Amino acid sequence: MDLLQRYEHSYVPYSHQPELALVRGQEGEYFPGIRIENISYPLSITAAQNALFCCISEGKKPDRLLTTNPEDPFLPLWKKEFNISVEKLDTENPPDIVLAEIILHDHDTPDQLLINLLERARVPNSNFPVAALAETNQGYIGGANIECTSWNMGLCAERVAIAKALTYDLNIKALHIHSRDGDYSSPCGACRQVIIEHIPEKKIYLHHSDHTRSNHFAKDLLPFSFHSNALSNL
Known part of the structure; x- marks a missing residue:
């Protein structure tokens, strides 16, 4: 998938305005992000936020952001938050870049992968790290x-x-979640709304801090979820 195809792959059923961003990590590789909307509009993820958090969750430090939407009102916040440069991205004349490999191919169990991922959490306020694995046909995405x-x-x-x-156009088969602290690992309400939009029929595996696990169907985590067909822009 080239950059133009990735741009067009944005999940924008409500605004119909695709976005693509690229973030350069400290070692020169680039992390992509597409706009991902939610029927509960405030939960939508911009391409810039997606790309930045992709980079950071891979344990890298961002230093450059390219975006197809230079009017994104949150760009000054990201520029200040992460001390990065911001430039316009032209998908018709894309830069010569190498996209980062983010699929976890090693043979560790989901439990061990989740424990390792806790080290990548950026939690200066809560000190409550949480890890998640999207299980795909190609491997795990952390x-x-x-x-x-x-x-x-x-x-x-x-x-x-x-x-x-x-963003990497991978089919999610299941989602694994683990928190280091607390008696029970469980997604918050905002995450449940996003989960129900993208993987409503998939299994959610909650890996608890006491080494037990509970399994749930995504659609059962948020009964009576918002999925109105009455929105005027659908």
């Missing part, structure tokens, strides 16, 4: 929760993992 100075601009591990898998 996510960790990322907090920002502006609290509402952070993302939970589940949404980071889902956004990365969708």
Whole structure:
């Protein structure tokens, strides 16, 4: 998939306005992000946020952001938060780049992968790291929760993992979630709304801190979820 195809692969059924962003990591590789909308509009993830959090959740430090939407009102926040440069991305004349490989191919169990991913969490405020794995046909995609100075601009591990898998055009078979602390690992309400939009029929495996596990169908985690067909732009 080239950059133009990835741009067109944006999940934008409500705005119909695709976005693509690329973030360069400290070692020169680039992490892509597409716009991923939600029927509950405030839960939509911009391409820039997606690409930045993809980079950070891979344990890398971002230093350059390219975006097809230079009017994104959150760009000044990202520029200040991560001390990065911001440039316009032209998908018709794309830069010569190498996209980062993010699929976890090793033979560790999901439990061990989740424990390792906790180290990538950026949680200066809560000190409550959470890890998630999107299980795909190609392997596992890892996510960790990322907090920002502006609290509402952070993302939970589940949404980071889902956004990365969708950006790389990978089919999600199941989702694994683990938190280091607390008696019970469970996705928050915002994550459940995103989960129900993208993988409603898939299994969610909750790996608890006491080494037990519970299994659930995504659609059962959020009964009576919002999925109205009455939206005027559908």
